[in-house]
Amino acid sequence: MSGSNTGPVVGERKLGGYLLSALAWFVGFLFFFPVFWMVLSGFKTEADANGPPKLFFEPTTEQFAEVTNDTTGLLSAGEAFSNSFWAVAISTVLVMLLAIPAAYALSIKPVDKWRDVLFFFISTKFLPIVAAILPLWIIARELNLLNTRLILIILYTAMNLPLAVWMLRSFFSEVPRELIEAAQIDGTNLRGQITSVILPIVAPGLAATALLCVIFAWNEFFLAVQLNPIEGSTVPIWVTGNVSTRGNFLAKLSAASTLATLPVIIAGWLAQKRMIRGLAMGAIK
Amino acid sequence: MAEVKFDAASRIYPGTEEPAVNKLNLDIGDGELLVLVGPSGSGKSTALRMLAGLEFVNDGSIFINDKDVTLAPPQDRDIAMVFQNYALYPQMTVASNMAFALKQQGVSKEDRMARVKEAAKILDLEPFLDRKPKNLSGGQRQRVAMGRAIVREPQVFLMDEPLSNLDAKLRVQTRTELADLQARLGVTTVYVTHDQVEAMTMGHRVAVLNFGVLQQVDAPRTLYSAPANKFVAGFIGSPAMNLLAASDVGGRAGIGGVQVPLSDAVAAAAGAHPARELTVGVRPEHLQLGSEGIPGEAIVVEELGSESFVHVRIDHLGESTTIVVRDEGETDVRRGDNVSVGFNGPVHLFGPDDQRISG
Ligand SMILES: Nc1ncnc2c1ncn2[C@@H]1O[C@H](COP(=O)(O)OP(=O)(O)OP(=O)(O)O)[C@@H](O)[C@H]1O
Ligand SMILES: [Mg+2]
Numbered sequence: 001m002s003g004s005n006t007g008p009v010v011g012e013r014k015l016g017g018y019l020l021s022a023l024a025w026f027v028g029f030l031f032f033f034p035v036f037w038m039v040l041s042g043f044k045t046e047a048d049a050n051g052p053p054k055l056f057f058e059p060t061t062e063q064f065a066e067v068t069n070d071t072t073g074l075l076s077a078g079e080a081f082s083n084s085f086w087a088v089a090i091s092t093v094l095v096m097l098l099a100i101p102a103a104y105a106l107s108i109k110p111v112d113k114w115r116d117v118l119f120f121f122i123s124t125k126f127l128p129i130v131a132a133i134l135p136l137w138i139i140a141r142e143l144n145l146l147n148t149r150l151i152l153i154i155l156y157t158a159m160n161l162p163l164a165v166w167m168l169r170s171f172f173s174e175v176p177r178e179l180i181e182a183a184q185i186d187g188t189n190l191r192g193q194i195t196s197v198i199l200p201i202v203a204p205g206l207a208a209t210a211l212l213c214v215i216f217a218w219n220e221f222f223l224a225v226q227l228n229p230i231e232g233s234t235v236p237i238w239v240t241g242n243v244s245t246r247g248n249f250l251a252k253l254s255a256a257s258t259l260a261t262l263p264v265i266i267a268g269w270l271a272q273k274r275m276i277r278g279l280a281m282g283a284i285k
Numbered sequence: 286m287a288e289v290k291f292d293a294a295s296r297i298y299p300g301t302e303e304p305a306v307n308k309l310n311l312d313i314g315d316g317e318l319l320v321l322v323g324p325s326g327s328g329k330s331t332a333l334r335m336l337a338g339l340e341f342v343n344d345g346s347i348f349i350n351d352k353d354v355t356l357a358p359p360q361d362r363d364i365a366m367v368f369q370n371y372a373l374y375p376q377m378t379v380a381s382n383m384a385f386a387l388k389q390q391g392v393s394k395e396d397r398m399a400r401v402k403e404a405a406k407i408l409d410l411e412p413f414l415d416r417k418p419k420n421l422s423g424g425q426r427q428r429v430a431m432g433r434a435i436v437r438e439p440q441v442f443l444m445d446e447p448l449s450n451l452d453a454k455l456r457v458q459t460r461t462e463l464a465d466l467q468a469r470l471g472v473t474t475v476y477v478t479h480d481q482v483e484a485m486t487m488g489h490r491v492a493v494l495n496f497g498v499l500q501q502v503d504a505p506r507t508l509y510s511a512p513a514n515k516f517v518a519g520f521i522g523s524p525a526m527n528l529l530a531a532s533d534v535g536g537r538a539g540i541g542g543v544q545v546p547l548s549d550a551v552a553a554a555a556g557a558h559p560a561r562e563l564t565v566g567v568r569p570e571h572l573q574l575g576s577e578g579i580p581g582e583a584i585v586v587e588e589l590g591s592e593s594f595v596h597v598r599i600d601h602l603g604e605s606t607t608i609v610v611r612d613e614g615e616t617d618v619r620r621g622d623n624v625s626v627g628f629n630g631p632v633h634l635f636g637p638d639d640q641r642i643s644g
Contacts, residue, residue, distance in 0.1 A: 176370070176372065178368045178370060178372035179372050179374065179375075181337075181339050181359070181366075181368075181372070182366065182368060182372040182373075182374070182433075183374075183385075184338075184339070184358070184359040184360055185337060185338075185339075185359045185360070185362075185364060185365065185366050185386075186360075186385050186386035186389055186433075186437075187360045187386055187389035187390060188360065188389050189360065192389065196385075197374060200376040201375060201376060203376075
């Protein structure tokens with residue numbers, strides 16, 4: 001950065017810089033605080049959590065034990081996590097498998113009318129999901145898919161596909177055309193060009209796209225609660241299951257929410273490593 | 286080893302009217318280094334990419350070794366290409382970059398490594414085999430791109446301005462090395478450049494393109510001594526040939542009030558046109574400053590050490606025009622001197638159709 005300017009200007013810039021970073025820290029803190037409070041409350045007793053706000057208390061894992069404890073007739077944590085895991089994992093893999101060729105056909109060798117195709121993809125997101133829930137529910141019922149993991153896999157794939165196609169398309173467009181031509185001349189077929197040249201270069205983009213799909217699918221609540229209230233319920237439903245009409249539940253809810261957040265954080269951390277490594281490879285030019 | 290033939294090959298890009306390459310006819314011999322040269326936008330890259338199979342051929346055909354490859358995809362043509370920006374695979378090491386094509390051909394790992402090592406030795410790349418392209422200098426990247434082409438031992442090398450990203454000194458050095466390497470390997474090569482010095486120094490033959498049309502293809506010395514038309518005459522040679530609309534001096538072509546010297550045959554052929562419709566072309570090195578000739582005033586003196594170029598303002602066709610004259614290194618001429626420009630070499634005449642009139 002600049003450092004060779006005359007005194008007063010540097011001073012002003014520095015002061016401005018300090019103010020800006022102070023502001024950034026403040027905003028960051030503002031965002032982070034509720035999450036921090038949630039995690040903290042997860043380690044409190046119900047009495048502590050529902051009393052006046054306390055920063056210092058005797059921590060307990062009692063709530064975590066409680067929320068992961070199976071109670072007959074209620075959705076267990078294990079079941080919810082396993083349902084979520086499969087719905088998220090399979091839908092994300094499907095999305096990537098479908099979006100990669102689609103993105104190729106929209107950027108590197110664009111099909112005729114690719115703009116229209118691209119618009120079509122995003123237009124499927126125009127309809128509010130609430131407006132579609134009744135037909136979806138009826139279709140699911142007719143196909144005997146209510147309360148199955150399969151219906152969520154299908155819907156999460158459909159839900160994330162347009163976004164993934166759009167994101168991957170823009171990453172693919174960044175791949176220098178000469179690289180693909182060089183691969184062609186070097187004797188690769190289409191599959192070879194995609195797997196040995198394009199995908200390694202767009203790896204950070206793939207990681208970012210997959211991460212977003214994972215997050216959106218993991219956090220999805222509306223479809224799950226409408227279509228799978230009994231069986232095949234996912235983590236968000238399990239979290240809300242800890243809201244009770246009898247007695248206090250803030251600490252329990254906090255503990256459950258903390259557990260529900262963990263996988264996303266881990267996925268984010270893994271993807272970030274991949275993204276940074278990809279970028280550090282000097283992927284593009 | 287291969288011969289290459291363009292047979293009236295044309296390329297019209299979708300959405301454009303004018304062909305980028307217009308009915309190109311070109312025969313390239315086995316082991317020949319043919320340079321495609323021309324100004325920016327003249328269709329050099331397009332012609333090369335047509336041969337590579339990267340660009341659709343709208344009309345005509347292309348042959349490699351008498352085999353019609355007009356519709357063959359690049360991977361079936363057994364060619365290697367060096368791109369202007371090298372197009373090295375960023376995620377692979379130098380060795381993997383060079384071995385990539387062999388891997389596609391199913392060459393065993395030991396053979397791949399042996400051939401990569403051999404090429405690396407030729408190109409002085411041995412210390413860099415494990416590096417990624419981004420950790421190399423421009424010149425090293427250029428050599429890796431070359432290496433990637435030579436390990437394949439292809440039928441034809443295609444090079445699109447492979448030296449244009451190097452600095453001037455390295456460019457001259459690499460140019461020599463490249464020409465030497467090509468001669469040693471004896472692989473038919475098509476080399477694209479917009480730099481006429483590169484074209485003249487490297488090419489066994491040089492094909493000059495303008496607006497997608499082939500102007501002339503000949504050995505460098507023929508291009509220099511007998512340019513087919515006004516465009517080639519002005520394009521080849523540095524500094525450029527002086528090209529002036531002829532003045533009529535006693536019914537024959539002249540510059541200012543002085544007749545240009547012509548062989549009898551050329552003079553006779555030129556006689557078919559009025560002098561005023563002809564163009565006179567004469568290279569700076571075929572003019573001299575002396576006591577006789579076209580009177581003028583020196584306005585710029587460029588001293589390059591071994592030679593110098595004097596820009597002389599003369600009166601020609603009622604206007605003042607500048608012509609460039611080569612003089613010896615330590616010239617006494619100074620700006621503002623009155624000088625006379627005489628002829629000491631061939632003078633070219635171009636007819637109303639811009640073609641050179643030969644005797
Ligand atoms: N993809 C394309 N679509 C339409 N026109 C194109 C395309 N590529 C090139 N052209 C046009 O074709 C003509 C020839 O282009 P080409 O790239 O072959 O020129 P070139 O001789 O290689 O020039 P340069 O020295 O600048 O590289 C130019 O007029 C250019 O604008
Ligand atoms: Mg070009």
